[in-house]
Amino acid sequence: xxxxxxxxxxxxxxxxxxxxxxxxxxxxxxxxxxxxxxxxxxxxxxxxxxxxxxxxxxxxxxxxxxxxxxxxxxxxxxxxxxxxxxxxxxxxxxxxxxxxxxxxxxxxxxxxxxxxxxxxxxxxxxxxxxxxxxxxxxxx
Amino acid sequence: xxxxxxxxxxxxxxxxxxxxxxxxxxxxxxxxxxxxxxxxxxxxxxxxxxxxxxxxxxxxxxxxxxxxxxxxxxxxxxxxxxxxxxxxxxxxxxxxxxxxxxxxxxxxxxxxxxxxxxxxxxxxxxxxxxxxxxxxxxxx
DNA sequence: GCGCCAGTTGCAACTGGTTCGCAACTATTG
DNA sequence: CAATAGTTGCGAACCAGTTGCAACTGGCGC
Numbered sequence: 001x002x003x004x005x006x007x008x009x010x011x012x013x014x015x016x017x018x019x020x021x022x023x024x025x026x027x028x029x030x031x032x033x034x035x036x037x038x039x040x041x042x043x044x045x046x047x048x049x050x051x052x053x054x055x056x057x058x059x060x061x062x063x064x065x066x067x068x069x070x071x072x073x074x075x076x077x078x079x080x081x082x083x084x085x086x087x088x089x090x091x092x093x094x095x096x097x098x099x100x101x102x103x104x105x106x107x108x109x110x111x112x113x114x115x116x117x118x119x120x121x122x123x124x125x126x127x128x129x130x131x132x133x134x135x136x137x138x139x140x
Numbered sequence: 141x142x143x144x145x146x147x148x149x150x151x152x153x154x155x156x157x158x159x160x161x162x163x164x165x166x167x168x169x170x171x172x173x174x175x176x177x178x179x180x181x182x183x184x185x186x187x188x189x190x191x192x193x194x195x196x197x198x199x200x201x202x203x204x205x206x207x208x209x210x211x212x213x214x215x216x217x218x219x220x221x222x223x224x225x226x227x228x229x230x231x232x233x234x235x236x237x238x239x240x241x242x243x244x245x246x247x248x249x250x251x252x253x254x255x256x257x258x259x260x261x262x263x264x265x266x267x268x269x270x271x272x273x274x275x276x277x278x279x280x
Numbered sequence: 281g282c283g284c285c286a287g288t289t290g291c292a293a294c295t296g297g298t299t300c301g302c303a304a305c306t307a308t309t310g
Numbered sequence: 311c312a313a314t315a316g317t318t319g320c321g322a323a324c325c326a327g328t329t330g331c332a333a334c335t336g337g338c339g340c
Contacts, residue, residue, distance in 0.1 A: 019287060019336050040327080055290050060327060062288095078216065078270075081326060095259065098267055108258055114251050115273055119235065122246070124275035127238055131271045133255055135264035159307050159316060180298080195319045200298060202317095221297060282340085289334070298324080305318065310311105 005032070009071060016069055026052030027062050031072060037083040037103045075103075077132060093131040146172060149211060156209055166192030167202050171212060177223040177243045215243075217272065233271040 009028060010020045018024075030046045038046070044059045063084055066072045075083040077096060083103070093111075095104040111131065119126045146168055150160045158164075170186045178186070184199040203224055206212045215223040217236060223243070231252075235244040251271065259266045 021288065021336070058289055076218065095262070095264065097264070104262065106258060108254060111251055111254050114248060118246060118248055119273055119275050120278070122235070122244065123278060124235065124237070125278040127274045127276050129273045133259055133269045134267045135259050136267050138260070138263060138265040161307070161317065198318060
């Protein structure tokens with residue numbers, strides 16, 4: 001199923017005139033398998049560990065292309081290197097646990113609506129947005 | 141009045157064990173006078189233009205200290221160099237006009253409340269957050 | 281199947297924003 | 311005013327990310 005999804009993706013890429021090279025396939029695999037939000041260096045390490053010969057430069061280039069194809073999303077948190085995640089069909093925001101570094105995803109329609117409303121009030125329309133909550137476990 | 145405010149600030153810094161040097165005073169002035177959201181290089185240029193002898197390295201160091209004192213806020217938008225603004229008493233979020241690069245400030249209590257609520261639901265408390273709307277003028 | 285060639289890759293050198301080591305200064309306190 | 315801990319300027323270093331270029335390779339066309 002995950003494999004099937006990957007094949008569908010590869011077809012889509014090919015259709016968009018993007019060659020599916022050994023390196024790109026490897027990265028797609030690594031990203032699909034990741035349940036966390038790794039940065040470029042980490043993805044590179046995992047791809048290499050998986051036996052794929054890929055250079056870091058290519059990882060960066062590939063991430064950019066995959067993003068352009070809408071296959072993955074780039075997350076830029078506070079000063080840390082950019083992280084990446086498989087593009088989910090549904091939009092979601094992020095909550096970053098400052099102690100553990102864990103990234104938790106969430107959505108809230110009410111917030112989405114309010115944002116659009118606020119922008120509209122000022123004569124703007126939202127192209128995209130970023131909402132990050134930097135949090136700590138509340139101890140009580 | 142702006143001058144008075146600056147003096148109060150300088151006293152506060154001194155009280156916190158932070159020396160008020162010629163360079164820092166100059167930067168405080170430049171930041172207080174700015175109605176936009178300049179980056180370090182721009183602040184440096186303005187300070188120099190105002191006749192203060194300051195190095196870029198010191199600008200960076202000073203910005204960091206002023207931020208630590210809660211006097212200014214650091215804004216990190218999409219890939220651009222960090223921008224800075226005088227810390228306002230009231231928290232606000234930002235809307236970035238993708239065409240003009242203009243930064244518009246706004247607040248909305250409803251969003252603030254919802255954020256706190258969502259975090260609480262998951263057992264977290266918000267340390268700080270970031271909400272940025274990347275927008276374009278809606279033409280109709 | 282096979283060759284062609286635009287698209288891709290690896291490497292190393294480069295960039296741009298930001299930080300750091302260190303010796304020379306300087307705001308404060310006594 | 312002297313002592314001294316905090317600051318500064320400089321250039322070198324850093325770090326994530328990008329790029330030029332020569333060598334490679336998917337995937338279409340035959």
